[in-house]
Amino acid sequence: MNDYEMLIQKVNQLEYHQKLLLALLTNPKLEFNKLIIEHGISKQEITKFFNLCDKLSMQLEEQKAEGYVYFHPLFDELSASLPGSLEIKEVLIACLKQELYKPLFLEFEKYI
Structure with a gap:
């Protein structure tokens, strides 16, 4: 990756974090957004994270319906x-405070 591409990537990440910061100004309880900014996580990484959480949430529902408890x-x-x-x-x-994927993270809370 050349310098120009890295610069474009950094600008895109700053724009993404700026949007998250603006949302934090209106709602300081957005703990997961705060975490993203603090750790410098990219929009692509968060998109993958949300896609995985969607998948895991569906699997959790299916497994609960089938009687799984573990x-x-x-x-x-x-x-x-x-x-x-x-x-x-x-x-x-952070996800529980922000009420993201609440059933999933309430279940996962047992494993911490």
């Missing part, structure tokens, strides 16, 4: 796929 493999999949320097515990707490 969801540690789903938790492990999320833990292994976290972007950058994020820790599972801080992600879990």
Whole structure:
């Protein structure tokens, strides 16, 4: 990647973080947005994270309907796929505070 492409990538990330900061100004309870900014996570990484959470949420619902009571493999999949320097515990707490994927993270809270 050349210098120009890296500069464009940095500008795009700054624009993304700026949008998150503006949302934080109106609602300081957006803990997950704060976490994204603090750790410098990119929009692409967060998109992958949300797609994984969508998938895991569906799997959780299906497994609960089938009578499963043990969801540690789903938790492990999320833990292994976290972007950058994020820790599972801080992600879990921030998502619960922001009420993102609440059923999923309430279940995962048992494994922390």
